[in-house]
Amino acid sequence: MKSVPKPEPKRSRAPRKKAAKPAATEVEAKSGRAITINDIARLAGVSKKTVSRVLNQSPLIREGTRSRVQAVIEREKYQPDPQARGLAFRRSFLIGVVYDNPNAQYIVNSQQGALDALRGTDFELVVHPCDRRNPQFVASVRKFAERLKLWGVILLPPVSENNELTRELAAIGCRYVRVSYGPLDTPERVVATNDRVAVREAADYLVSLGHRCIGFISGPSGYMSAGERRTGFSEALQAHGLRLPAPYIVEGGYTYDSGVACANLLLSRRPRPTAIFASNDEMAAGVYRSAHKLGLSIPEDLSIIGFDDGPLAERMLPSLTTVRLPIRDIGRRAAERLIGAAIETPSLNPLVPHLVVRDSCARPRKSG
Amino acid sequence: MKSVPKPEPKRSRAPRKKAAKPAATEVEAKSGRAITINDIARLAGVSKKTVSRVLNQSPLIREGTRSRVQAVIEREKYQPDPQARGLAFRRSFLIGVVYDNPNAQYIVNSQQGALDALRGTDFELVVHPCDRRNPQFVASVRKFAERLKLWGVILLPPVSENNELTRELAAIGCRYVRVSYGPLDTPERVVATNDRVAVREAADYLVSLGHRCIGFISGPSGYMSAGERRTGFSEALQAHGLRLPAPYIVEGGYTYDSGVACANLLLSRRPRPTAIFASNDEMAAGVYRSAHKLGLSIPEDLSIIGFDDGPLAERMLPSLTTVRLPIRDIGRRAAERLIGAAIETPSLNPLVPHLVVRDSCARPRKSG
DNA sequence: CTGAAAGCGCTTACAG
């Protein structure tokens, strides 16, 4: 078991200290040790407790004192030690991002968004990919949060849909925010996008082009996003007096390969659908391949819409019309929620994704 | 200036404590407070210093004592507090990943790799995207490393090529490992892939198919990877008695759009190249678009090879032949280096990427 | 091989 790191064993009369591996540069900062709260206190002529009050923005401090201390802090470029603060606070200034998601762009964008919110604060982001199928999954995330005394945790879908996990987190007093697609928790604990509305936009668009026979590739049934998108799509078609018959709905796994397989199925139906909505871009890319193999040209013979607006979308030939998920905004809001910097009222400004129209859709050859 | 977080101001006679935002679950762990080194010491009937010795794998401890303490640690599921340890060590157990790179897959994979190495240890990964064009760039990364007392830093390209940054890091005693393409630092500080050799494989392949007139899209001249790939390609052609005339080399920016533009240029040359090597997949995708617009079919009229083997490659139509960069391995090695768990000898087992042959190359229509 | 004391850099009660 590789466990805690092991500093060099000390030899009795060694020079003083021995650096681990990259010996050469293992020197203290030029100026000796870093400056601490005690230095600031001395320099400002106050107690360290007063400096602490300034750092923590306590209102119990005279403005004159505050600004004087603040000036010294800035002049000396003093940065409080997060570990010492954390130890005293009994909580760290670390935010965890927990995910089990194959979409790299999604992860990077939400990290970026969270960091947008954290910039200029003392918080940092610790990444924690995991495998939610692992029987130890919940226990290990719990240990992670507990050991690090995390300030809070951002749960990305589909991990965010795991109630057992959130129960554990609540039990150890760790805040969390779930990134998801509906009200699956108290409002303060969810940053949700309204996929149902977004998908309606896609359906309306296809109908407006004249499509009447449409295929639908859903996400895996365990995912909330899959359900939301499918419901939204059905409802929208119904509003136009259209139906989505069972043979024209197939369940994929949000992967490219499943997209190919689902499209193969859908395109073998008679009448053949003139348009296919895939519940994410990956699967939409699979539809391209299937259509290509069958000799169908896009968009003349088949219109396609995806969901995500990932890097793939613009690069497909023809470029893919898809629904853009504002992932970075989502990440930012989740982090704001955690550090209490949320400006928005939770229920207001719901994040609703929008359709990005490109070149993968056209009127069907023969209407009806 | 939003700075340090502010805990609730305390009211004089308040109940005891007031939770910040998500009040409800703000309880202590069921069992009261977490268990500490003192508890273990008492339970094992030794001093806390002895427990500390066990944690730090000190050799100065009798095996009997060690295993007895270890048993208590495991029974109680004791996890030492990293903040307290870090405070005493004057260094945290955090590894930073610093990058300024648009390739999401690259970032996620290297994070994943680093985490592979960190799993089971007490180290955690803190992400730090940044903008290397920002004049404050070096100073802000330095502050990041300094404030967090980072154990070490992983530098991803092209940030890894910035010597001013590494000088600063060395100055504050922060270890680093550069992920790069050549020996731009002492061996222990570099995890490099041999792109030159990898690209040779691609060139050989094109030549073996019969291509004689080949276009080359390079990366931006400031990047080490760009230089390595270009040099490797030229050399390989020379070995076959072929040349890469200036008009057939154009410099791109590693972006999709630049790929389109470069391909437009190359495909206007006469004689028109029968194959194009793009220095990354993004630009290769751009070549597809350009070829498509000109009515050239791939691979019949034009063979294309990319570099990265990102998610795009397999999804292109036809699927892209490209060079696979073992990013996850790279990330793992970098992290191992930092925590001193490196098994390999630096210079041995150089990571060399390999060609993944798919459907984007064929013999040219008319040889020569 | 083991331990008692002091300290890492902050904050929490508690006084004033």
Added chain:
DNA sequence: CTGAAAGCGCTTACAG
């Protein structure tokens, strides 16, 4: 509004 004391959970010298 301000401060002196004690403590957060570990480790470093220093003794033995």
